[in-house]
Amino acid sequence: MPLPLPFTAPNLLAPMEGVTEPCFRDLVLRENAAQALGGAFTEFARVIQVPIPRWMLSEHLGPERHAAPVGLQLMGAEVAHVAESARRAEELGAPLVDLNFGCPAKGAIKTCAGSALLDDPARMEELVAACVGAVTRIPVTAKIRAGGADDTRLEELARAVERGGASLLTVHCRTRAEAYRDTADWERLRRAVRAVSIPVCGNGGVSTHADLARLRAETGCAFTMVGRAALGDPWIFTGRRVTAAEAADFLLRYGAELARRRTTSVRAIAGRIKQLLRHWTAGDLCTGAHAEWLALEDLELLRRLRGVAGPSAPDPWVDGVISGLARV
Numbered sequence: 001m002p003l004p005l006p007f008t009a010p011n012l013l014a015p016m017e018g019v020t021e022p023c024f025r026d027l028v029l030r031e032n033a034a035q036a037l038g039g040a041f042t043e044f045a046r047v048i049q050v051p052i053p054r055w056m057l058s059e060h061l062g063p064e065r066h067a068a069p070v071g072l073q074l075m076g077a078e079v080a081h082v083a084e085s086a087r088r089a090e091e092l093g094a095p096l097v098d099l100n101f102g103c104p105a106k107g108a109i110k111t112c113a114g115s116a117l118l119d120d121p122a123r124m125e126e127l128v129a130a131c132v133g134a135v136t137r138i139p140v141t142a143k144i145r146a147g148g149a150d151d152t153r154l155e156e157l158a159r160a161v162e163r164g165g166a167s168l169l170t171v172h173c174r175t176r177a178e179a180y181r182d183t184a185d186w187e188r189l190r191r192a193v194r195a196v197s198i199p200v201c202g203n204g205g206v207s208t209h210a211d212l213a214r215l216r217a218e219t220g221c222a223f224t225m226v227g228r229a230a231l232g233d234p235w236i237f238t239g240r241r242v243t244a245a246e247a248a249d250f251l252l253r254y255g256a257e258l259a260r261r262r263t264t265s266v267r268a269i270a271g272r273i274k275q276l277l278r279h280w281t282a283g284d285l286c287t288g289a290h291a292e293w294l295a296l297e298d299l300e301l302l303r304r305l306r307g308v309a310g311p312s313a314p315d316p317w318v319d320g321v322i323s324g325l326a327r328v
């Protein structure tokens with residue numbers, strides 16, 4: 001029997017490389033109570049040639065623990081190394097291990113990992129089973145796309161994950177060929193639910209708070225996972241409508257966290273903030289003016305956000321940079 005899942009609610013924050021590192025993740029988990037956001041995932045941790053070193057797994061997991069669990073996602077194709085990485089993750093306190101079978105990046109495909117495994121369900125099953133065998137107390141979950149070139153093998157892929165012993169199957173309802181296209185076919189989620197008896201988490205195309213429950217109602221999925229819409233509205237899980245000031249304050253706090261924990265480069269931090277702004281919808285902060293915000297020079301971006309956030313958001317890093325007191 002697969003081990004039970006630790007999630008505190010049916011809505012989950014998707015793993016997103018370059019975004020769901022601990023700074024962003026911790027802010028989102030703090031803004032959404034565990035009854036609204038049931039869990040999150042690290043960015044994928046890539047297993048290449050050797051098991052992932054413990055220090056790197058610890059970095060992915062981050063220093064903070066929340067009421068809602070953060071699963072550690074692994075991506076790799078070498079069964080023994082992926083399984084050993086899963087074992088280490090459990091030893092370091094990961095509440096679950098998730099396996100990535102969806103990444104369409106060339107680097108992943110070249111090493112037969114990520115979405116390359118959508119063409120090899122037998123290896124996919126072997127990887128899941130090896131990880132299930134390597135851990136003792138925590139569940140193993142798997143995230144697939146609806147297929148590689150097309151969706152004809154969806155049921156076969158879903159059953160491979162189930163046979164491997166996974167506790168949850170997440171399906172991103174786009175195929176590898178469809179990459180991140182706008183439309184998302186939720187009928188594929190219904191098919192996955194019918195194909196297996198383990199819980200299914202539906203992912204793809206959620207854009208509003210109302211979509212979270214609608215996806216479950218229309219597909220029979222037990223869980224809903226949100227990717228890009230959560231980058232643009234970190235409160236999507238609670239459905240709270242924030243003000244422009246709260247939205248700007250969030251972005252500045254994100255910048256300040258990055259400065260404290262990762263990099264003091266204003267360039268890099270402004271780049272991360274702009275990555276969120278590309279998707280931003282919360283607080284009508286930049287509705288209709290995305291291009292204008294994205295064109296702002298780094299310091300001007302921080303200044304503009306500081307102006308909108310108002311006096312409620314003092315931060316020594318932000319104010320230091322803006323007034324030119326900090327070394328940049």
Ligand SMILES: Cc1cc2nc3c(=O)[nH]c(=O)nc-3n(C[C@H](O)[C@H](O)[C@H](O)COP(=O)(O)O)c2cc1C
Nearest residue numbers: 014015016017043044100172204205206226227228
């Ligand atoms: C910037 C970015 C990075 C991503 N990185 C990962 C990753 O590390 N692991 C993973 O399984 N999926 C990753 N994905 C895919 C998302 O988890 C999700 O499946 C996809 O965005 C579809 O959901 P959405 O339509 O809600 O955005 C990434 C997506 C984006 C946009």
